[in-house]
Amino acid sequence: MRMKDVSAEAAEPADAGLRPLSARSVVLSLLLGTHPPELPVKDLIRFVEPFGVGGSTLRAALSRMTAAGDLRRGDDAVYGLSDRLLARQRRQDEAVRPRTRAWRGDWEMLVVTATGRGPAARADLRTRLAALRLAELREGVWLRPANLARPIPADLAATAQAYTARPDRPAPGLAADLWPLTTWSATARALLARASESRLPADRFTVFAAAVRHLLADPVLPPELLPADWPGDELRAAYAEYRAELSRPAEHPAG
16 A cells, blocks of 8 residues: 555545534644644634634533543643644644755665554554655555655664665656655645635635645655646645734734
8 A cells, every 4th residue: 555545635626625614623723833832711712713613612622622632721721732732733843844855866765574463553553654754665665765854763663674775766757656746736736726715714724724734745755756836835835824824813813
């Protein structure tokens, strides 16, 4: 199963991955985009009101999210992300601002060596490797161009061995086989178009929440391996502009 299957969350352009707003999704999206990721109830009420979420609905959602381990409640009714969701925020930050280095033709390759793992352990490993923006060439063999400025987590050494490789086949064709670049680009263009057309706070919020999810599936390849007019940087810039828009309370009703 290759990365193009693992990344199936990247929606087709027809719906661009848009999801209906709920109190939980609004709160999580707000906190995931806030640094540090915590807000008092009074600010959360002000943020969610333009999205049709009332104060009583918000408080009920906060209680459920705290009980579920999504949030932690601090002093003075300040809510912040749990440790589990702090890890998700770090992945989101990396998706919005990936750290790259010059690519010199080498590829990272991880070969899964552990045996006897159950289905849950195998699925967890696949999720972790996909989150590292590796793609599966064949079962147990994962690779990507070595252009990301991030280490392979040390604990993966117990289940996989890491190598530096130079495939014989042309790199652009290999990248096109490993990642659904045309589909990803089309969905990103659809999101950019929806963002430019959206005027209501709830509509814009929904579009940019989908944009962040889509950026998590961006393989962040070297420019020479990408199709012409790749929209990754454009989508990141649009999201950064939207976050700046949200941070200007005098100019935007969502705070």
